[in-house]
Amino acid sequence: RKQHDAKRVEMATTPTITHVIFDMDGTLLDTESIYTKVTQEILDPYGHKFTWDIKSKMMGRKQHDAAQILIDSLNLPFSQEDYIKWEGEKSAELWELVAVLPGVEQLVNHLNDKKIPQAVATSSKQQLYKLKTKLHGILFDKFSVIVTGDDPEVHQGKPHPDIFNVCAKRMGITNPEQTLVFEDALNGVIAAKAAGMKVIAIPDSNADRSSFLEHADEVLNSMAEFQPEKWGLPPWTVPN
Numbered sequence: 001r002k003q004h005d006a007k008r009v010e011m012a013t014t015p016t017i018t019h020v021i022f023d024m025d026g027t028l029l030d031t032e033s034i035y036t037k038v039t040q041e042i043l044d045p046y047g048h049k050f051t052w053d054i055k056s057k058m059m060g061r062k063q064h065d066a067a068q069i070l071i072d073s074l075n076l077p078f079s080q081e082d083y084i085k086w087e088g089e090k091s092a093e094l095w096e097l098v099a100v101l102p103g104v105e106q107l108v109n110h111l112n113d114k115k116i117p118q119a120v121a122t123s124s125k126q127q128l129y130k131l132k133t134k135l136h137g138i139l140f141d142k143f144s145v146i147v148t149g150d151d152p153e154v155h156q157g158k159p160h161p162d163i164f165n166v167c168a169k170r171m172g173i174t175n176p177e178q179t180l181v182f183e184d185a186l187n188g189v190i191a192a193k194a195a196g197m198k199v200i201a202i203p204d205s206n207a208d209r210s211s212f213l214e215h216a217d218e219v220l221n222s223m224a225e226f227q228p229e230k231w232g233l234p235p236w237t238v239p240n
Contacts, residue, residue, distance in 0.1 A: 016232040024122035026184035060185030062157035103224030119145035164195035
C-alpha cells in the first residue's frame with residue numbers, strides 16, 4: 001500500500017471498546033487483487049477496463065449487488081449469474097493462495113490473548129469464505145462469530161447495517177458504541193456506522209480518502225499502525 005496521511009483520532013475521553021469486528025476481503029485478507037485480476041479477464045473480450053471508480057462501488061457489497069453494478073456501469077450483455085459463474089471458475093484456484101494483510105495476525109493474536117471477543121462480518125458467501133480461509137484456519141479459529149453475506153438473517157448487504165446487527169446479536173453486544181469495526185470499503189464503513197459502531201477504515205491506496213475521512217472514526221494506511229490503547233483496549237505487551 002502507498003503511504004498516505006492518516007486520520008488520527010484524538011478524543012477527549014478514551015472510548016471503552018469491548019468487542020471487535022473485522023471485515024474480511026481487503027481488511028484481513030489480500031483478496032482484492034484477485035477480484036481485480038479476474039474481473040479484468042472477464043471484461044477483456046468486451047474491450048472494457050475495470051476502473052477503480054467501478055470497483056470502489058462494488059467493494060463490500062453482496063455478490064449479486066456487486067455484479068449488477070458492474071453490468072449497469074458498462075452496459076454489459078451478460079447477467080449477474082453469468083458474471084458470478086465466470087468469476088467463480090477463474091478465481092477458484094487463486095483463493096487458496098491469498099495472503100493475510102500486514103498487522104492482522106499480530107492484532108488478532110493480541111486481542112485473543114487479552115480475551116477481547118472478535119468476529120468477522122463478510123459479504124462473501126459461506127462457500128467462498130471457506131475457500132479463502134482454507135490456509136488460515138489457526139487465525140480464523142480465534143473469531144467467536146463469523147457472519148457471511150448469504151446468512152439468512154442478513155436481509156440487505158452493506159451499506160445497510162444488517163450484517164453488523166446480526167454479528168452484534170450473536171456476540172451478545174448490548175452497547176454497539178463499544179464495538180470497534182475494521183473496514184476497507186466505504187460501503188462497509190457506512191454500514192458499521194449505521195449499526196452505531198466505531199469504525200477504523202484501512203482503504204485501498206487507490207481510494208479517494210476524503211469520503212473515508214468524513215465517515216470513519218479513524219483512517220489508517222495499515223492495520224500495523226493501530227494503537228489499541230487509544231481505544232481503551234489493552235496496549236501491546238511488547239513493542240509492535
